[in-house]
Amino acid sequence: PNIRRVRDELESSLGAFAGHFVRPGPSGAPTRGQADILPTGRNFYSVDPHKIPSPAAWEVGKKLGDILIARCLQETGKYPENIGIILWGGATMRSKGDDLAEILYLLGVRPVWQPGSGNVRGVEIIPAAELKRPRLDVTPRISGFFRDAFPNLVELIDQAVRMVAALNESPETNILRRHVLQDLDDYQKQGLNETEAWREATFRVFGCPPGTYGAGVAELVESKHWQTQEDLGNNYIRYSAHAYGQGSYGKQKPAIFRRLLSRMEVTVKNEDSREYDMLSCTDYYNYYGGLITAAKTVRGELPLALVGDSADPRRIKIRTTFEEAKHIFRSRLLNPKWLAGMKRHGFKGAGDLSKMMDVVLGWDATAEVVDDWMYDRLAQKYALDPEMQQWLKEVNPYALQNILDKLLEAISRGMWQASAEMEKQLRDAYLSIEGEIEELTE
Structure with missing residues (x-):
């Protein structure tokens, strides 16, 4: 085979x-069942951006949208004022546009495919009688790679937003239009003409400045150059408040972005494969954790933060970020079989365990998803277990030092209410490994 x-x-x-x-x-x-990708080892090509979203991705996107709406109604009892969604280029290539399809569906439009070629030539309005719910307001935060690889999809989202905003529908059935009309009035009072005010009021696609990448949060967390969540949230806004769409290629629009964040009651990032998860690398908390803390910085409270799971398109799920973190902790981080597999990779495996601790701290700093029991278990399993300590000292003592450092940082910042005995054990272990590393480098 x-x-x-x-x-x-x-x-x-x-x-x-x-x-x-x-x-x-x-x-x-x-x-995800894409058997034509096998065998690996070929010079792979990605996708035709004009065929995104594919018909299959559209079906997945609708399901993602439906379960998101259902969870929102379950948790809050109402439709959200604004939904922030993370849009990455790599996931778009793998899924052929699940996330994009969800955005379009939440707005209440659908793709129009050209017969024969299968290219997406635009979008059309889903009739209200068919949609059977309000059209929602969505703010995609795109990655730099998505911006560079899929400019046509940025235009497609922007086109969809402007189409929905222009519909002659009631504020109850078109939440996006309601917000646009409110903002239109405000911008005209500020001195903009109607055309300029309409453009400002309909910006929804935001990302980092042209030619740059990232979200500005991981750098602060890793360097420890932050004091409060507001520091992280404000830096995320500085990086992300660049509007993309007709007439704007990354123009800085912090006031507009903050206005959207003030309404952002729900955030979501979808996972199209279980090969990766929110604790896999810093990008996850950098982009998504950053969006969550930016919304809290402006609104004063955390949004309902969700993670969609379309790894199996037949069984699509949705969890809160806290539920997802608990799931990953139990299935991976605290799983003896997974840990044994990491140990087989020696220095590199230890380094990856150390980086994982960076990610855990970053998620707690931004989205408050790590409970005390999680820190307790990590400390016992990764830092204080004699066998693990010895292995880390042998293969990569710097990894052990970083793990201890991050656990102590969580205590010092008040993120983890550790017992006095636990804190003493961690400090003693840190001083011990610090001394051993000094001897190694003399």
């Missing part, structure tokens, strides 16, 4: 280094 031909990866790499031809092949996520 093609799944067994993983050796092709090594052979193809050696062939490429030798200047030989490497057979091309499609890309995506085999875990």
Whole structure:
């Protein structure tokens, strides 16, 4: 079977280094049933951006939208005023546009595919009688890679927003239009003409400045150059308040972005594969945790933060970020089999465990998703267990030092109410490993 031909990866790499031809092949996520991607080891191409979202992604996006709305109604009893959603380029390539499809569906529009080519030529309004719910207000925060790889999709979202805002519908059935009309009046009072005010009121796609990448939160967390959540939230806003759409390629619009954040009652980031999760790397809390804390900075309270799971398109799920964090803690971080697998990678495995602790701290700093019991279990399993301590000292003592440092930082910032005995054990362990590292470097 093609799944067994993983050796092709090594052979193809050696062939490429030798200047030989490497057979091309499609890309995506085999875990989602895309069997045509196998065997791996081919010179993969990504996607045709004009075919996004695909019809299959549209169906997944609708399901994601429906379960998000259902969870919002369950938790709050009403439709949200504004939904913030993270839009990444890599996930768009793998899923062929699940997240984009969800955005369009929440707005109350659907893609129009060109017969024959399958290209998306635009969007059309879903009739209110068919939609059977209000059209919602959505603010996508795009990554720098999405901006660069999919400018046509940025235009598509912008087009959809302007179409929905222009509909002659009641404020109850078109939440986006209600907000646009409110803002239109405010901007005209500030001296803008009607055309300028309409454009300002309909900006919804935001990201980092042109030519740059990131969200400005991970840098502060990793360097410890922050005191409060507001520091993180305000820096996220500085990085992210750049509007994309007709007439604006990354123009700085902090007042508009803050206005949208003030209404952002719900946030979501979807996962299209269980190969990755919110604790896999710093990008997750940098982009998504940053959005959550930015909304709190402006609103004064945390939004309902959700994680959609479309890894199995037949069984789409949704959890809060706290529920997702607990799920990952139990299934991966505290799983002895997973830990044994990491140990087999020696220095690199220890380094990845250390980075994982950075991510845990970043998520708690931004979204407050780590309970005391989680810190307790991490400390016992990764920092204070004699066998683990010895292994880390042998393969990568710097990893142990960083793990201890992050746990102590969580205590010092009041994020973890550790017992006095636990804190003493961690401080003693830190001083011990610090002394051993000094001896190694002398």
